[in-house]
Amino acid sequence: VEFEILPVSSLGRPRVDVTLRISGFFRDAFPNLISLFDQAVTAVASLDEPAEQNPLAAQFQKDYAHWQAQGLSEEQSAERSRYRIFGSKPGAYGAGLQGLIEAQNWESDADLARAYINWSSYAYTGQADGHSAPESFAQRLENMQIVLQNQDNREHDLLDSDDYYQFQGGLTAAVKAKRGEAPVTYFGDNSVTEKVKVRSLASEIARVYRSRVVNPKWIKGVMRHGYKGAFEMSATLDYLFAYDATTGCVADHMYTGVAEAYVFDAEVREFVEASNPWALRDMAERLLEAHQRGLWEGASEEMVDGLRAIAHEAEGKIEMGLSTDVKSP
Secondary structure (H helix, E strand, O other): OOOOOOOHHHHOOOOOOOOEEOOHHHHHHOHHHHHHHHHHHHHHHOOOOOOOOOHHHHHHHHHHHHHHHOOOOHHHHHHHHHOOEEEOOOOOOOOOOHHHHHHOOOOOHHHHHHHHHHHHOEEOOOOOOOEEOHHHHHHHHHOOOEEEEEEOOOOOOOOOOHHHHHHHHHHHHHHHHHHOOOOEEEEEEOOOHHHOEEEEHHHHHHHHHHHHHOOHHHHHHHHHHHHHHHHHHHHHHHHHHHHHHHHOOOOHHHHHHHHHHHHOOHHHHHHHHHHOHHHHHHHHHHHHHHHHOOOOOOOOHHHHHHHHHHHHHHHHHHHHHHHHHOOOO
16 A cells, blocks of 8 residues: 655665566456556666665666657656656557467577567556556666566466466566567565575476376376366476477476376376377477477487377378268268
């Protein structure tokens, strides 16, 4: 409901200039917090402090001069220079990457960055009304050094949903496209608010990979759920691949491990083939795509040939099943 500006002397460090990329849900549910954060930005930007202690105020002055030189009025220049909250177009949700990943309709992470920027360049201020501000968003991306994704519970993980790679991965790719170098990526574990832990994104993905993705107990668990269980396995691989495509934080051995646990393990493959042959085909094709795009460089020729054979066999069974389903009695 309120905020207090602490003096730099009590912080023991410089202030931090933070940009938020909010979700559509956050925009709709918490307009009061958008307004509060915007007020805090305005207040900190107006402080008379050394540039090295208050980078937000220093950046505000730099941006203000830039927009003045572009012919904007004082009011317009000040407003643009305070933009720190961005999201998708009012009424829209997501970050624009899911369709590209699913359709394999991209050539490099620059394509993913472009889609993310187009989808995310709407500024939100105290009125919580979003308006297109691509130039301001691009300016913010050029100054970003760190991309952080917070998670407030452990009931799910980074590879449970497309939201994580879309938002954190998309922002990472966007910063790389604008700065010319990748930002440092972190994961904030806020599940225990008294003991917040911050890890590198690569470390967190490795934790999820070891604890769930190739954990035999988890695999046995999803196998109890038939079609949906096979789908969850396929979706997990999709999200792992998408995180790698956007951030490069997935190690080669993870693809090998998933291939061995999901596709080449006889028992698991038999389950997926019987319960959801579409998932078997999709997993084989996604692994092949990772190899073809250079994300999985350590794949052996034998494994690649095996994946091709499995994908073709699964496709044949799907087509045979469909033709049987529509066959006249």
